[in-house]
Amino acid sequence: MSKYLDCYDYAAIHAQAEHVVKHRKKLRRDVVQKYLDWFDTHCATSKLRFQQAQEVIPGGIEHNLANNHPFPISIDRAEGAYLYDEDGNRYYDLLMAGGPTILGNNYFGKECAQFIIDKAPLTGLYSEYERKLAELVCQYYPSVEMFRMLGSGTEADMIGVRLARAFTKKKEIIRIRGGYHGWSDQFIYNASEAPEDAACLNGIPVECFQSTHCVEPNDIEALEQQFIENEKFGGTAAFVMEAIGQDSGAVPLTREYHAAARELCKKYGALLIFDEVVTAFRLGMGGAQAEFGSKPDLTIFGKIIGGGYPCAGGVGGRREIMEMLAAGINKNRDKKVRVGGTLSANPLTAYAGCLTIEELAKTNAHETLAKASDYFMKEIAGLTEKYDVPALVFNHQSILHIDVAGSQHIPTIYKKDDPEFARQSKEASQCVMEFAMALAAEGTIISGGGKTYLSCATAPLVDEILGSYERVFKGFE
The missing domain is CATH 3.90.1150.10 (Aspartate Aminotransferase, domain 1)
Structure with missing residues (x-):
């Protein structure tokens, strides 16, 4: 029953x-x-x-x-x-x-087909649509002061962790057991698709997992204990969480856990990263963070950023953190966080993302x-x-x-x-x-x-x- x-x-x-x-x-x-x-x-x-x-x-x-x-x-x-x-x-x-x-x-098939015919949408150069899309994301996500479009949610998770480590000068990462944050070496650890350590090791050196730690969902005491343990190794750079829980919220997170995660990150000097690959713009225009009344330091976005079109993902957050990302070749390369992606912010996908977000709000x-x-x-x-x-x-x-x-x-x-x-x-x-x-x-x-x-x-x-x-x-x- x-x-x-x-x-x-x-x-x-x-x-x-x-x-x-x-x-x-x-x-x-x-x-x-x-x-x-x-x-x-x-x-x-x-x-x-x-x-x-x-x-x-x-x-x-x-x-x-x-x-x-x-x-x-x-x-x-x-x-x-x-x-x-x-x-x-x-x-x-x-x-x-x-x-x-x-x-x-x-939904926007005809518009996007015409865009391909009229605009020749892949040049590798700047287009106004990447700016318009970033403006829309910042408009609906108060925690996002700057936004960087990438080619996938996996890439966005990778850059989110890289930013957290560069910003905090710490290296330990905490995540929830069974969650999914893409297929990078450090994040495949204890994902639901590969729950045992041994199942992850083909092609991945074991040391890739040494700074990634998993905790059980909704266990606030266990989360703080992991923060305490990580102090022995220099501290925690970030706590990364699927905003409603693993596998699109199949094992859901409570409002109390959200509030505790924010406070513990503040207490131990770590960044709070919300993976909203699934929830962004689907739970509402402000995603899960609007639903929970939470304010992460960084937010990970996925395919919805491109309206379902290929090569879409991104990371957004506080200006002081996001400004650490390199933009092409700049004078302060030694102080910047490397980021790339040939198909990032391609005009077609950015255009489709703009159309989609505007339509969601309008209708x-x-x-x-x-x-x-x-x-x-x-x-x-x-x-x-x-x-x-x-x-x-x-x-x-x-x-x-x-x-x-x-x-x-x-x-x-x-x-x-x-x-x-x-x-x-x-x-x-x-x-x-x-x-x-x-x-x-x-x-x-x-x-x-x-x-x-x-x-x-x-x-x-x-x-x-x-x-x-x-x-x-x-x-x-």
């Missing part, structure tokens, strides 16, 4: 997560076989494309979001609320590229999204109760958590040396994989890992989308 939970009530979420893990249900085997048969008969081209890709692409895919069961769906085009595959199947898109396409797919998109998301999630909770499917059901505005496995919460319930940890992790992984597969066969795409987002395009269609979920929930036992 489940109910619609408050995303800031971590105690209730944790209790429900434990119930889900210990009373998990799965799709019946005959139902799973039905969906596997559907993929074989309806997605033959996708299956062929995956087989071809495996010959020339390691693993056959190039983005984790495409890692779907029983094979990746080969998408031919995206339009509004929908995705279309090469076999002609149409799906409701609740993946939205992992979050950044808030308005819907191809009051977040009010529409909030109303549709709350309604949708209450109905989902009702369906899980109707079909007696234990689930976690809560949302951070249009970031939706519909969790029938409790995967992300297993480390908060079992210790890693407990045999139950491995068993539960394996079963949860299968459950999540099959749930996403079933939804796709019923016409709705989420990520294989369960990430789910509403957009302004899907908001009017939630009653139709609920039908996909109901048909899947009927198949649980």
